[in-house]
Amino acid sequence: MKSRNMLKGLIAGVILFVICSLVIILNGNSYTIKMKNTYGAVSSEDVNISIEHENIAKLSNIVVDKDTVSISFDAISKGKTYFSVIISGEEVGSLYCIFVHNFNIITLNEFLGDCSYSWIIPLSLTILMGYISFLLIKSFLQNYKKDMYQYKNIAYIGLIIIMVASTISQASHIANYGGLIHTVYDILKTFSLAILIFPLALVVSFLVIISNVVLIKKEGFNVKNTLGIILGISLCFFTVLPEIMYLLLYDSPIIDVHNLNGYGVYVYEFIEAIIYIGVSYTECILLGTIILSIKVGRHIPSFDKDAIVILGCQVKKDGSLTNLLKGRVNRAIEFGKLQKDNTGKELLYIPSGGKGNDEVVSEAQAMKNYLISQGIDENRILMEDNSKNTAENIEFSNKLICERTSNPKVAFSTTNYHVFRAGNLASTLGYKYEGIGAKTKNYFWINAFIREFVATMINEKKKHMLVTFCIIVATIVLTILEYLNNNIQFI
Numbered sequence: 001m002k003s004r005n006m007l008k009g010l011i012a013g014v015i016l017f018v019i020c021s022l023v024i025i026l027n028g029n030s031y032t033i034k035m036k037n038t039y040g041a042v043s044s045e046d047v048n049i050s051i052e053h054e055n056i057a058k059l060s061n062i063v064v065d066k067d068t069v070s071i072s073f074d075a076i077s078k079g080k081t082y083f084s085v086i087i088s089g090e091e092v093g094s095l096y097c098i099f100v101h102n103f104n105i106i107t108l109n110e111f112l113g114d115c116s117y118s119w120i121i122p123l124s125l126t127i128l129m130g131y132i133s134f135l136l137i138k139s140f141l142q143n144y145k146k147d148m149y150q151y152k153n154i155a156y157i158g159l160i161i162i163m164v165a166s167t168i169s170q171a172s173h174i175a176n177y178g179g180l181i182h183t184v185y186d187i188l189k190t191f192s193l194a195i196l197i198f199p200l201a202l203v204v205s206f207l208v209i210i211s212n213v214v215l216i217k218k219e220g221f222n223v224k225n226t227l228g229i230i231l232g233i234s235l236c237f238f239t240v241l242p243e244i245m246y247l248l249l250y251d252s253p254i255i256d257v258h259n260l261n262g263y264g265v266y267v268y269e270f271i272e273a274i275i276y277i278g279v280s281y282t283e284c285i286l287l288g289t290i291i292l293s294i295k296v297g298r299h300i301p302s303f304d305k306d307a308i309v310i311l312g313c314q315v316k317k318d319g320s321l322t323n324l325l326k327g328r329v330n331r332a333i334e335f336g337k338l339q340k341d342n343t344g345k346e347l348l349y350i351p352s353g354g355k356g357n358d359e360v361v362s363e364a365q366a367m368k369n370y371l372i373s374q375g376i377d378e379n380r381i382l383m384e385d386n387s388k389n390t391a392e393n394i395e396f397s398n399k400l401i402c403e404r405t406s407n408p409k410v411a412f413s414t415t416n417y418h419v420f421r422a423g424n425l426a427s428t429l430g431y432k433y434e435g436i437g438a439k440t441k442n443y444f445w446i447n448a449f450i451r452e453f454v455a456t457m458i459n460e461k462k463k464h465m466l467v468t469f470c471i472i473v474a475t476i477v478l479t480i481l482e483y484l485n486n487n488i489q490f491i
Helices: 003-027 120-146 151-171 180-190 198-219 223-249 264-297 323-343 363-373 390-404 416-428 442-459 461-487
Strands: 030-036 047-051 057-064 068-075 079-087 096-100 106-108 307-311 348-352 410-415 434-438
Touching: 003 120, 030 106, 047 057, 047 068, 068 079, 120 151, 120 180, 151 180, 151 264, 151 442, 151 461, 180 461, 198 223, 198 442, 223 264, 223 442, 264 416, 264 434, 264 442, 264 461, 307 323, 307 390, 323 348, 323 363, 323 410, 323 434, 348 363, 348 390, 390 410, 390 416, 410 416, 416 434, 416 442, 442 461
Parallel strands: 307 348, 307 410, 410 434
Antiparallel strands: 030 068, 047 079, 057 068, 079 096, 096 106
16 A cells, blocks of 8 residues: 555544544443343332442442343442342342443443443444555555556455455444454454355365366476465465364463463464464465456457567477467457457567477467468568567567557467466566456466465565564554453452
8 A cells, every 4th residue: 555545544543543532531431231121020129239349330320121221330430340230139140340440431341341432443443444445445446557467456455355354344343342352352353264264265275286286297397386285285274273273282281271361372362363364364365366367367458559469388399389379379369350340450460489499480480370371461470589488578579569660559468377477577677568368278377376476475575574564563462452351450
């Protein structure tokens, strides 16, 4: 997110914090407990309240109707006290506890428990997270319009997914809110999105592993072709790791994960939260990779192009095109026809690719032969047959095009899984190209998603490191709040 938008989000957060604080301070010195009336025809005289320390809080009112027994208290001084409720001579449940904080704010049962007008907290968080989601979406759309092939677009989509999920989670708690500690629990559990989608992640991981096995079988073994297997197994392992840790620590004499007054349970919960958040964050960035890769792979360039570069790949032993390469050329021809039908403008075709040691002709020559066989005028074909990789395809082709046309508008044709990477490479080289993708087999797609995901994490490592740092700091703060809530006995 741009620095200006980050500042806007920070200002919005400060404003909402001040509003929350003022609302709770102005209204928090009283609290009303509402209990379901299961006692039949009783009146306020049948309700007796026994308060341990009347100098801390006092009973202010009792209202009874056919459905509800409402008991109101006013704060007197800072401290903690217990009270019991007796209706028609029968004690209702266990002892209740009232904490009176600074500014005489009353919370019920927990140090960070419910207070009057506490619903303002999830409402404010919903507004803040919704606003941040809006800023992220706005930044993404602006950046996508400027250059769709940037890795930061993937990061934007992943962050948008996380913030929208958090916004929905907070909104769902407005009507039934239980205090600040419930916000702490909710924020930590929001990212257990990893648990919710674990069955889907397990199936997807299995399919990814199968597709990588097929890819290795067809294309040969290398590290790149095993990325899907590594990622699929890792996501599944880390999703279940907290449960494995809990089972191992359940009867451990070293770390007690059951004692709320000790440190062990909070260390475990911190590690659990970090793992779940990390897995959820990774899955959201991966999902962002899939969404953007599919989107750019299906993108149709605007019909104002002067030339289209066809990115080469290996040809058959007899010099004819493989199905993969034929798909790229056919897609270029299809785009040329679409442009001519829509605007009447003819394209210059640039088949690009040199001759490998195991090839009888250059990739460019093989594509040129095929273009001519498909009825493309040879005068509209300009071969680039010196390049050895995608970067050289783009750079050498651009030089040829500029010799024929000044300030050219250029498209490129490649296989759909390769569109984003090629577009990003062109953008890095300073060329504003638009790509069009030819269909390919699914196992290529899946591995391409994983490769782009890895590339995103590397290219945007500073942004991801900043997010990781913020997550760790926030989780530490939330864990400390949870510890204080369960261990502060007196204010």
